[in-house]
Amino acid sequence: MPDGRNAPDATLYRLSLYHCYLGELLRVGAPERITSSELARELGIKEETVRRDISFVGEIGRPGAGYKPGDLYREFTRYLGLSEEYPIALVGTAKMLEALQVVFPSERYGVKPVALFSELPEDAGTKIGDLTVQHLTDLAKLDTNLGVTVALVACSPGWVQVTLDLLANAGITGVLLITPVIHVRKPEGMQIHQVRVPCDIKSLACKCQVPIGAGRPND
Structure with a gap:
């Protein structure tokens, strides 16, 4: 059985992110199927990264057919070693x-x-x-x-x-x-x-600085 403790830290973090997203989706009403491209788009992650992460968990779904959200959520729950609460x-x-x-x-x-x-x-x-x-x-x-x-x-x-x-x-x-x-x-x-x-605030503040020479709003 795959063991989440053997996965890279970055992969574990993304799997936890998928788990949270799917849990929220199931609570508000999930579609019958969801694809890796849809997961990638919703979470801002490359599609190939999503597919590679899911492969750590095991053989889930069929190529090109997407995944049943409930099944995928349960597989992530098992892989991460979590309970419902x-x-x-x-x-x-x-x-x-x-x-x-x-x-x-x-x-x-x-x-x-x-x-x-x-x-x-x-x-x-x-x-x-x-x-x-x-x-x-x-x-x-x-x-x-x-x-x-x-x-x-x-x-x-x-x-x-x-x-x-x-x-x-x-x-x-x-x-x-x-x-x-x-x-x-x-x-x-x-x-x-x-x-x-x-x-994190300092890093974000740096990214949000107005470029030198550019005017600020209402200047």
Whole structure:
């Protein structure tokens, strides 16, 4: 059986993107079939790249006939090792956790927060939905029966390293870090994906600069 852990990181990311897109398509009403060219056009990816990525998953569909969206979604789910609602932990202040629940609703993206932690002592005991916020130090008591291996971290910058170490000690092996820090020490055995919003803004600002000599609107 193909194993997603053996695929290149860039391929895994695109497969996750296809998975999210198909999930959304199935929720709003998917066509009977979808082609690799349609996926490529909708997601801004080259068609040959889409075809190559799908080949990592296995022999799916028939050449020239496209794919049944539901079948393709299930194959991606299996290949990525996901369940319908993948359990994750969220780390951040109570206000941040509430915002994350709004921005990333579990029923839409297939991830289900099952544990909430904050670095602020006063946040402990706060109810967010069906969950109660715990203090960060309670990570040591994370229930292994929850099956959590991935955490989304949005804590204050000064708490990032402590949080990573506590997560590693609790058995968490994957972290999506959205706190804007440049240098972190990665605990042994942990995979960390960083979203560096300030860097992305600077890069985008550079691309959006008006060329030298060109006038700005209303000049």
